[in-house]
Amino acid sequence: MTDPELTAERGHGSGIWPSIRTERAALAADLAELTEAQWATPSLCAGLTVREVLAHLTAGASLDTVRWLAGVIRCRFDFDKQVAVRLAEQLGVDPAETLARFRRIVPSTTEPPLPAIAMLGETLVHGEDIRRPLGIRHAYPIDVVTRVAEYYQGSDMVVVAKKRVEGLRLTATDAPSGPSSGPAVSGPTLALVMAMTGRGAYCDDLEGDGAEILRGRCGAATCSVGAIRLRT
Template sequence: MTTPEPPTDLRRTTGLWPLVHAERAALATDLADLTDRQWATPSLSTGLTVREVLAHLTAAASLTPVRWLAGVIRCRFDFDKQVAMRLAQHLGATPADTLARFRQVVTSTTKPPLPVVAMLGEAVVHGEDIRRPLGLRRDYPISTLTPLAEYYGGSDLVVLAKGRIGGLRLVATDGPFTTVSGPLVSGPTLALIMAMTGRVRYCEELEGDGVAVLRDRSATARG
């Protein structure tokens, strides 16, 4: 008897968690030997240090839908206030505490009411928010970046991305990701993802007639 395959959406979901865990583990390794001064480095996420961004990642991996809703109500539907509250809860007393707390959630499958691919986005995008100012580089698997680019290219959930690239044609030079039509923006998949999520610095790695438009749109983004 042949065992039926699970639905496509379920296969995608179960297949994405190992990617999330791999990205968290890689980030924890990269940050193992930071100095206190490096932990205090401003990240690419507006107003946050690299240490605070890591605490935000820990918070996201610790937040169930019920706790998320309770926090929203407690903060009177001020989502930025809730993010700040959760970050403070997971910061710890020292950078070593912050990293230890993050390591505890590396393999967590806990999440707020978001698709799993959004959690992958948290790990990759915020991982870059941390790495780039520190001069760290990661060679991401294209099999990790492509589904994430496709998600951001078709969604404004959590972060404005689909709206930011409206009317532009994005083409990855290192993988299969593309969007439909408009002035061309081409470059590495990672740079496209980061520009889609408002990190203007990554536009330097892109080429095409649409880059100036995307740069202007990214420059108005919040972290």
């Protein structure tokens, strides 16, 4: 993995919103022909179906800072309730409406109080939360996945990731990696991203003395946009 100190600088660089739109559109296309049973498939997010995770992505792309703060206040600073309320708003009456709502936000640049790179990370990670249980494979551009990996390696803002990989030496087998120390964890960049955000299933794709350590640090993955704490 490359230096996480580059993340803040790159987070304001070009190409993030086009990448978000591209990945949203690809996910919508992948889900176009799902059956009712497939929509009800448990996702990698604890307690949520793939349909519910898609609604969560729609909710995250529909919240600006004002709406996010208003929702937090309305939910009396119960951040988990805020996530549930926003998800329910975007679920619709059936899977067709859930997908239609998501398609409408594909070009959206609306965001809660988060950097754009965090929105790209949400799109990628929750896309995999949906795809992997359905057996759908998607070829992400390696530069996009690497950028997300750098962000998560250096941040605990949306999901605990930096702390989860603390002391481990992450090595991507499909992209250049920077210097690091500690028990080794190696594998595809996508698997590293998913494991560092708590998806233990992806540890099966990793090798090295640190892989089992990382697996032990993975718990039940959750949907997190809307649960962002105000930071000073």
